[in-house]
Amino acid sequence: MDLSTACPWGRTNLTITADGSVLPCLYSRDLCLGNIFEQSLIVLYHSSVLEGVRNGSLLAEPCRSCLYREFCGGCRARTYYLTEDWFAADPWCPLVRGLTEEQVRVFPSNLPKEKVGGY
Numbered sequence: 001m002d003l004s005t006a007c008p009w010g011r012t013n014l015t016i017t018a019d020g021s022v023l024p025c026l027y028s029r030d031l032c033l034g035n036i037f038e039q040s041l042i043v044l045y046h047s048s049v050l051e052g053v054r055n056g057s058l059l060a061e062p063c064r065s066c067l068y069r070e071f072c073g074g075c076r077a078r079t080y081y082l083t084e085d086w087f088a089a090d091p092w093c094p095l096v097r098g099l100t101e102e103q104v105r106v107f108p109s110n111l112p113k114e115k116v117g118g119y
Contacts, residue, residue, distance in 0.1 A: 007025075007072065007074060007075050007076060008025065009024045009025045009028065009053065009075070009076040009077065010024035010025070010033075010045075010049070010050035010053055010054065010076075011050075011053075011054060013025075014033075014041070014044070014045065015028075016036055019035075020035045020036040020037040020038075021034075021035055021036075022034055022035065022036055022041070022044045024049070024050060024053075024076065025076065025077050027077035027078075028076065028077045028080070028086075030080065031049075031080075031086060033047050033049065033050070034047070049086075052087075053076065053087070056069050058086075058087045059074075059087050059089075060085070060087055060088050060089050061089065062089055062095060062096065063089050063090065063093070066095065067101070068095075072093075074089065074090025074092075074093055075090055075092070076090075078090065078091075078092060079091065
């Protein structure tokens with residue numbers, strides 16, 4: 001699985017603050033997973049919250065069963081700040097906003113090469 005485009009929220013990185021608080025993302029300051037001085041990083045990484053996001057079980061539909069979940073996941077921090085729910089569907093997702101899967105699948109091919117991946 002290529003995670004280069006996925007939201008890294010608790011997948012490929014964590015944030016550790018100066019006081020040892022472990023966050024799933026730099027932008028998720030309202031969700032502390034624990035403290036590195038009290039629990040090992042391995043234990044925190046395998047917390048039920050992060051495992052539930054990684055395997056999709058905590059995500060709301062349509063994200064939970066989305067074909068693109070493994071390399072997208074939606075932005076959990078943005079979703080929280082817009083909906084006050086860490087696991088809601090990402091309001092900025094093109095599918096949630098009404099595009100069809102076909103439109104999402106062909107969308108990048110309609111852009112000039114310099115625009116693809118280089119916002």
